[in-house]
Amino acid sequence: LPGLLLLGGEAVPDDLWSAVAALPGVRAVNLYGPTECTVDTTVAEIRADEPPTIGRPLPGVAVRVLDERLRPVPPGVAGELCVAGPQLAEGYPGDPEATARRFVALPLPDGGTERVYRTGDRVRFDAGRRLRYLGRLDDQVKIHGFRVEPGEVAAVLRDHPGVADAAVVARDDDGYGDRLVAYVRLRPGSAPLDLGRIAGINPHETRYLYDEIFVQRVYLRDGITLRPGATVLDVGANIGMFSLFVHQVCPDATIHAFEPVPDVAEALRRNVATFAVPATVHAHGLSRAAGEVSFTYYPGYSMMSGHAAYADPDAEIGVIKRFLANERDAGAGERDVLLDRADELLAERFAGRELTVPVRPLSAVLDELAPDRIDLLKIDVQRAEADVLAGLDDRHWPLVAQVAMEVHDAPGTATAGRLAELVALLEARGFTVVTRQDDLLAGTDRHTLHAVR
Incomplete structure (x- = not known):
């Protein structure tokens, strides 16, 4: 048979x-x-x-x-x-x-x-x-007997923060059957930055800031965009990673970067000069009123430096430990070793130096700059975000089109209820507000807020 x-x-x-x-x-x-x-x-x-x-x-x-x-x-x-x-x-x-x-x-x-x-x-x-x-009749294909919609795959690729557009096709290049091939066009600003040329305070911070700003694009979420010729205020600029990013995304942007710590402001100046970013560096902080404030500077973790009235090294160590624990729970098994030694390893990093730094209200700065519009007000100032907004007079609020900021809100502390307070403030000013907390920061006081008028 x-x-x-x-x-x-x-x-x-x-x-x-x-x-x-x-x-x-x-x-x-x-x-x-x-x-x-x-x-x-x-x-x-x-x-x-x-x-x-x-x-x-x-x-x-x-x-x-x-x-x-x-x-x-x-x-x-x-x-x-x-x-x-x-x-x-x-x-x-x-x-x-x-x-x-x-x-x-x-x-x-x-x-x-x-x-x-x-x-x-x-x-x-x-x-x-x-x-x-x-x-x-459509673009559906079969790969090893399974139906695949290339358009759906391309849509997922477009969701990646570094991808501007994508196309997916089925190709048989070797005679062994179709496989999916993707073609992508990168977003402006997604090209790799040479970290070796960055003037940083600590290598671990430089890598973290690059991942947060260039890879995850945390400040361009929830409807935040940068139009050609945008004016951007980078408040809490640190070494200038966000200013470098803005220049890649929007080469003709006008950038004002604010950093009050002298050592960090010097790194900021070097970075904007090295990468030919036409940013104006303001070596002072922003607050409710003009004057000088006590500042706690952590040379071992500069991006967590800030107004001494809000300084809390134990809380900062707690944030990092929670971040490591969340990474471990997500599958990064090696984080157990770091968690076991976190208090020991981080104690030196949060040995603070007390500085006196100048601060000005934002409206006083805007009176001098006289911008027609502020396309994006970015704020990352370690628990002093409400103080920055308090220095913005009613007459200047109509200039602000978008706000992207880190907000600290911890029960039982000076920042308790801060997130709801700022949401209400911005909504009253005519903004649509979205808040979120990334999975790796769950259980900490860190939130992100994006507001679009």
């Missing part, structure tokens, strides 16, 4: 059809059928003297070749394969829109209707009334 070989799931190309047809002692059959037709719909015996086809319908199955308006097309003309019969599925559970789109009522000449499934496959009848498969 001859062996029986059933093929299905993929279109059979010419060379495979010929090879299978030539197998000695084997009767080979090509079966076609979408899952929605449960399952086999048409059948064709694979013969050397016939071209590849998906054959004719199985008993009890009706097939139609229709145009986009569900009208029959003549033999030899390409159209969409539609299937009717009692074996059709009821639809897609939980997805009535897809069900209505794919399972339709086909008007019949006698005035009745017939329920058909629109396969999305492009076919035509040949002279022998056999169906020739011609491909898809």
Whole structure:
């Protein structure tokens, strides 16, 4: 007795059809059928003297070749394969829109209707009334028998902060079957920055800031954008990583960077000069009123330096420990070693130096700069964010189009209720506000706030 070989799931190309047809002692059959037709719909015996086809319908199955308006097309003309019969599925559970789109009522000449499934496959009848498969009407492809929508894959790629646009196609470059290939266009500002050229205070901070600002793009979320020629205030600039990012994303932006700690402000100046960023460096902080304030500077963790009234090294160590614990819980097993030694390792990093630094209210600065508009007010000032906004007079608020800031809110501390307070303030000023807390910061006082007028 001859062996029986059933093929299905993929279109059979010419060379495979010929090879299978030539197998000695084997009767080979090509079966076609979408899952929605449960399952086999048409059948064709694979013969050397016939071209590849998906054959004719199985008993009890009706097939139609229709145009986009569900009208029959003549033999030899390409159209969409539609299937009717009692074996059709009821639809897609939980997805009535897809069900209505794919399972339709086909008007019949006698005035009745017939329920058909629109396969999305492009076919035509040949002279022998056999169906020739011609491909898809959409961009759906099959990879190893699985349906894949390249458009959906491209949409996920576009969600990556570094990708401006993407296209995905199926290609067979080596004769072993299709594989997905993606083509992407990077966003401006997503090109790698040479960290070796960055003047940093600590290497671990430089890497962290680069990941946060250039890779995760934390300040350009929730509708925050930068138009050409934008004016950006980088408050709490530290070594200037955000200013460098703004220049890459928006090369003609006007940037004002504020950093009151002398050592850090010097690194900021070096960085904007090294990377030819036309930023104006303001070596002072922003607060409610003009004057001088006591500042706690952590040389071992400069980005957590800030107004001495809010300094809390134990809380900062707690934030880092919670961050490490969240990383461990997410699968980074090696974080256990760091957690075990966190207090020991971080104690030196939070040995603070007390400084006296100048501060000014934001409105006094704006009176001197006289901008027509502030496209983005970015604030990261270690618990003093409310003080910065308190220095902005009513007359200047209409200039501000967008705000992106880190907000600290910890029960039982001076910042308790801060997030709700700032949301209410900004909403009263006409902004739409979105707040979030990244998974790795869950359980800490750190939140991000994005506001768009």
